[in-house]
Amino acid sequence: MTTPFTQQEQGEPIAAIATPVGIGALAVVRISGRGVFDIAHKVFRKKGNPAFHFAQSKGFRAHFGTVHDSEGLIDEVVALVFRSPNSFTKEDMVELSCHGGPVVVKHILKVLLDEGCRLAEPGEFTRRAFLNGRIDLLQAEAIGEMIHARSESAFRTAVTQMQGSLSNRLDAMREKLLRSCALLELELDFSEEDVEFQSRNELQTELHRLQKELARLIDSYQHGRLLKEGVATVIAGKPNAGKSTLLNALLGEERSIVSHQPGTTRDYIEECFVHNKTMFRLTDTAGLREGEEEIEHEGIRRSYKKISEADLILYLLDISLNNYLDEVLQIQTFLEQYPIAHLIVIANKTDLTTQSAARLQQLRTATGCDVCGIAAAKGDGLERLKHLMASIAEGLNKQQEASVLVTSLRHYEALRNAADSITNAQELIDRVAETELIAFELRSALEFVGEITGKVVNEEILTLIFERFCIGK
Ligand SMILES: Nc1nc2c(ncn2[C@@H]2O[C@H](COP(=O)(O)OP(=O)(O)OP(=O)(O)O)[C@@H](O)[C@H]2O)c(=O)[nH]1
Ligand SMILES: [Mg+2]
Structure with missing residues (x-):
C-alpha cells in the first residue's frame, strides 16, 4: 500500500516521549496522526524562516528551530518530518529532538498535548504501524523483544523475526492451506455432482509436508525460549x-x-x-x-x-x-x-x-x-565452571540449529493448535469423511496460523501484546 492516507483516515493525533526518562544528551518527542503538521506548526519556529509550515515540507527533512509555549521559548530542537505513508505508523509524523533533561522534555510534551494531541498509550505507535499494514503482528512483537533483549543471541533472533523470516514461512503455509480450502469448498458448491477438485492423495501429501514444517517450528520453541529467557x-x-x-x-x-x-x-x-x-x-x-x-x-x-x-x-x-x-x-x-x-x-x-x-x-x-x-570466595575455578556452563548451554541450543525460531509462547500455542487441526483433517481424509468436515479442520488450522501474524485479528491478543510496550514505542 503506497497511497497516503487522507487526513480523515489517519488516527487522532497522539504524542509521547520516545526516549527513556532521565538525563541524556538528547531526547525525542514524537507525534503521529491527523493534523500533526498543524499542531507542530503552532509550537515550532524555524530558524531564519518564520513563514515555514510543516505541511509544505518534504518527508525525511530535518528543520532546526525553537519550541515555544505561551510564555516563551522552551528549547532549541531539530524537527524531523515524515509524510504519510512513509513513516513508522504510515501516518504523518513529526519527531522533535530536544535537549535531554526530563523537565525540558515534559514541557515540550505538554505544549503538544495542549495544542490538541492525546498522550499515546503504551505501544500505540507500533499498534498503528500494524493496523496500517506496515508490519505484521509478529514483527510488532519482535520490536518489543528486540528492545527487551538482554543478550546478543536474543537480540539477533528478534532482528531476524522483525525482518519477517518467520512471517514469510507462515504466509507460505497459509497460502497452501488457503488453496486446499478453496478447492474443498468449491467441491461443496458442486456437491450434487460428486466431483473432486482436490485429489485426496495430493492433499494428504501436502498436509504431511505442512505437518513437518509445523513440527520443526514447534520444536524450535525450546531453543527460542532459552534464547529469550535465558537458561x-x-x-x-x-x-x-x-x-x-x-x-x-x-x-x-x-x-x-x-x-x-x-x-x-x-x-x-x-x-x-x-x-x-x-x-x-x-x-x-x-x-x-x-x-x-x-x-x-x-x-x-x-x-x-x-x-x-x-x-x-x-x-x-x-x-x-x-x-x-x-x-x-x-x-x-x-x-x-x-x-x-x-x-x-x-x-x-x-x-x-x-x-x-x-x-x-x-x-x-x-x-x-x-x-x-x-x-x-576467591574466584578460583570459576573460569572452568563458566566454560562448562557454556558448553551445556551450547548443547541445549544445538538441539535445534534453525535460522527461524519460535520464541513466544503465544506463537508456540497457535502452531500446536494448527498442527492438531491438520492431524484431525488427515484422520478424516483417511476415513474418507465428508468434505465439509475436512474443510472445517483446514479452516481452523488456517485461523490458528493467521492469528500469529495478525491476519486474523483478535482484539484481546492485540491488547495483550501492546500493553507490554512502553509509551512512545
Ligand atoms: N573459605 C571459603 N569460604 C567460603 C567460600 N565460599 C563461601 N564461603 C563462606 O561460607 C559461608 C557461607 O556462604 P554463603 O554464600 O552465605 O552460603 P549459602 O550457601 O548461600 O548459605 P545459605 O544462604 O545459608 O543457604 C560464608 O561465611 C562465606 O564467606 C570459599 O570458597 N572458601
Ligand atoms: Mg545464601
Missing part, C-alpha cells in the same frame, strides 16, 4: 555451601547476602548473567535442610520449586567438610527426579582442604556427574 540455572545445596557467594562471584557484584550463619538466604534471588553471548537466568536459593521455622520452611519449598523448573542445576557442596560424601544421596535423588535438567556438581571451598583433588574424584565416581572444584 534457567538454579544454584542449590545445603545451607552454608557458598551458594550466595557463587552467585555474587558469577555476577561480579554483591547481590546476595553472604554470612557464616546457615540459613541466610530465605527467598530466592534471580539475576541474569551473560557469558559467551548466552544468557543464564541464575537463581540463588535457600539452603536445603529440614526447615527450622516457618519462613525458612517456605524458602526451602520455593527452592524445590525452582529446582524443578531448571534447565541447569548447579549443585553446590562444601568439599572441606568430612561428611562430603553424604551429599551423594541428594545428588542421585535430583538426577532421578529431574532427568531432563542438566546437573553440575560443584565442590566449593577447595581452599580449606588439602585433599580436594582426591575428594573430587570420589564424587565423580560416586555420582557419574561433571564435578567442578572451586573456591567461590
Whole structure:
C-alpha cells in the first residue's frame, strides 16, 4: 500500500516521549496522526524562516528551530518530518529532538498535548504501524523483544523475526492451506455432482509436508525460549555451601547476602548473567535442610520449586567438610527426579582442604556427574565452571540449529493448535469423511496460523501484546 492516507483516515493525533526518562544528551518527542503538521506548526519556529509550515515540507527533512509555549521559548530542537505513508505508523509524523533533561522534555510534551494531541498509550505507535499494514503482528512483537533483549543471541533472533523470516514461512503455509480450502469448498458448491477438485492423495501429501514444517517450528520453541529467557540455572545445596557467594562471584557484584550463619538466604534471588553471548537466568536459593521455622520452611519449598523448573542445576557442596560424601544421596535423588535438567556438581571451598583433588574424584565416581572444584570466595575455578556452563548451554541450543525460531509462547500455542487441526483433517481424509468436515479442520488450522501474524485479528491478543510496550514505542 503506497497511497497516503487522507487526513480523515489517519488516527487522532497522539504524542509521547520516545526516549527513556532521565538525563541524556538528547531526547525525542514524537507525534503521529491527523493534523500533526498543524499542531507542530503552532509550537515550532524555524530558524531564519518564520513563514515555514510543516505541511509544505518534504518527508525525511530535518528543520532546526525553537519550541515555544505561551510564555516563551522552551528549547532549541531539530524537527524531523515524515509524510504519510512513509513513516513508522504510515501516518504523518513529526519527531522533535530536544535537549535531554526530563523537565525540558515534559514541557515540550505538554505544549503538544495542549495544542490538541492525546498522550499515546503504551505501544500505540507500533499498534498503528500494524493496523496500517506496515508490519505484521509478529514483527510488532519482535520490536518489543528486540528492545527487551538482554543478550546478543536474543537480540539477533528478534532482528531476524522483525525482518519477517518467520512471517514469510507462515504466509507460505497459509497460502497452501488457503488453496486446499478453496478447492474443498468449491467441491461443496458442486456437491450434487460428486466431483473432486482436490485429489485426496495430493492433499494428504501436502498436509504431511505442512505437518513437518509445523513440527520443526514447534520444536524450535525450546531453543527460542532459552534464547529469550535465558537458561534457567538454579544454584542449590545445603545451607552454608557458598551458594550466595557463587552467585555474587558469577555476577561480579554483591547481590546476595553472604554470612557464616546457615540459613541466610530465605527467598530466592534471580539475576541474569551473560557469558559467551548466552544468557543464564541464575537463581540463588535457600539452603536445603529440614526447615527450622516457618519462613525458612517456605524458602526451602520455593527452592524445590525452582529446582524443578531448571534447565541447569548447579549443585553446590562444601568439599572441606568430612561428611562430603553424604551429599551423594541428594545428588542421585535430583538426577532421578529431574532427568531432563542438566546437573553440575560443584565442590566449593577447595581452599580449606588439602585433599580436594582426591575428594573430587570420589564424587565423580560416586555420582557419574561433571564435578567442578572451586573456591567461590576467591574466584578460583570459576573460569572452568563458566566454560562448562557454556558448553551445556551450547548443547541445549544445538538441539535445534534453525535460522527461524519460535520464541513466544503465544506463537508456540497457535502452531500446536494448527498442527492438531491438520492431524484431525488427515484422520478424516483417511476415513474418507465428508468434505465439509475436512474443510472445517483446514479452516481452523488456517485461523490458528493467521492469528500469529495478525491476519486474523483478535482484539484481546492485540491488547495483550501492546500493553507490554512502553509509551512512545
Ligand atoms: N573459605 C571459603 N569460604 C567460603 C567460600 N565460599 C563461601 N564461603 C563462606 O561460607 C559461608 C557461607 O556462604 P554463603 O554464600 O552465605 O552460603 P549459602 O550457601 O548461600 O548459605 P545459605 O544462604 O545459608 O543457604 C560464608 O561465611 C562465606 O564467606 C570459599 O570458597 N572458601
Ligand atoms: Mg545464601
